[in-house]
Amino acid sequence: MTKIIFRYVHSTILMFLLSKNQGKKIYDSHNFLITRFYCGVFMLLAIASSNFLIAQSPYGSASHTKNCSSFNMYIGAIEVKEVVSLIFNKANDGCNQSNAPNYTLMSTSPSFTLSEGCTYSISFTTGNAYATQIGVWIDLNIDNDFDDTGEFISKGWANINPGSTLQTRNFVLPCGLNIAGNSRMRIRSDSAGSTPWNSGAACATVAYGETEDYAIRMDTAINPVAGYTMNDTVYVGIPVYFVNNNRKPCFFNAWDIEDNGTMEYLTLDAAHVFHTKGRYCVKLKTDNCKGRSDYLYCFDVLAPPVKIENIEIKKVFHFYPNPASNAINLVMPYYGLQKIEFEFIDLTGQIMTRGEQSITENQMLIKVSSIPNGIYSVRLFKDSQLFGLSRVVVAHD
Secondary structure, three states: OOOOOOOOOOHHHHHHHHHHOOOOOEEOOOOOEEEOHHHOHHHHHOOOOOOOOOOOOOOOOOEEOOOHHHHOOOOOOEEEEEOOEEEEEEOOOOOOOOOOOOEEEOOOOOOOEEEOOOEEEEEEOOOOOOOEEEEEEEOOOOOOOOOOOOOEOOOOOOOEOOOOOOEEEEEEOOOOOOOOEEEEEEEEEEEOOOOOOOOOOOOOEEOOOOEEEEEEEEEOOOOOOOOEEOOOOEEOOOOEEEEEOOOOOOOEEEEEOOOOOOOOEOOOOEEEOOOOOEEEEEEEEEEEOOEEEEEEEEEEEEOOOOOOOOHHHHOOOEEEOOOEOOEEEEEOOOOOOOEEEEEEEOOOOOEEEEEEEEOEOOEEEEEOOOOOOEEEEEEEEEOOEEEEEEEEEEOOO
16 A cells, blocks of 8 residues: 655645555545545545545545535434344434535444345435435445445445335345455435436535445355254154254255255254154255355154153253353243243352243243353253253353
8 A cells, every 4th residue: 555644735746646646545644544536636625624524544535515404315323234133223313414524434443243245234214304315335355445346335226215214225245255354334325316326426525415434344254064953852743943053144044854855944943843753864054155064963753752741851842052142042842831940050069040931932031141151050840840951051252
């Protein structure tokens, strides 16, 4: 990266430097980027003004000539989801800079992480009066600009209608970026009647709306490693719970219950009831943009016991995730139970926590955030009678 350091430069000299350094970044003596040549001569000539608003180094600023508060074509509430998981949320804050150039840096440390190969949705609101077009750029290769191929991600997006209802647009980060680190996302708004946003408009001067920059983190995709846990013993007519070891949302999962090429479930986890006893093999196929991994496990399905109680019951309930960090789920294939008492006992025999928990749809959630890291025996009671015993691991992040 070429740096030209200066403190006070006449505009004629500045233009000469630009003519010799088109497309290179130019910094002042405080290491703040002034601009790239193609981010607009207006910014370069105005740099000497003490009240000129520039982007935090090393990104170029974006300008709006109309006051944001005059027309309220602002960037309101924002939600970002990775598949269905909410990873960022900003309340409707109206115009952050009422006066031109209406540019705001919303964060200086990463607000959320985006990973290559993942599918995302981003939702917006705007003011109550006018439809707004939204432009979004992401510095995918972390080279401190928004000029590279694929970094304009909102091509063809429909306008955002006025009002407080979130309106959602989707994008997929390309695979093969192979780079991780702190980066930047730029969001710009303008009148729906203006020239549509394009890949070269990240630093352009427009009339209406505002610009917000967010510090983010870029992450690389990981190679898939398929695997799952399940009930210790499987009986005919009793649900089996297959719990995926990989809880990352950016994977495609397919469950082949009898390893015959038919994908019965396309979900993260799966639950299945076997109706005949015998030997079964279940294959989990997990893939993402890095490749695919298969995991095959075979087990026997047994005839149900005549009376399911005590030792038989101990074998068919299931905890997940295990290890657990903040909370652990207990899955019970028994109907009619309303509450269960539980105890967590450490390796020395000390009871670390106990309580009573309601059961909803044969599941209950036990919080373990206050329990130290370690291996614990979990005892389950119904009407003060022990009917379940298992081992779980608590491992806080």
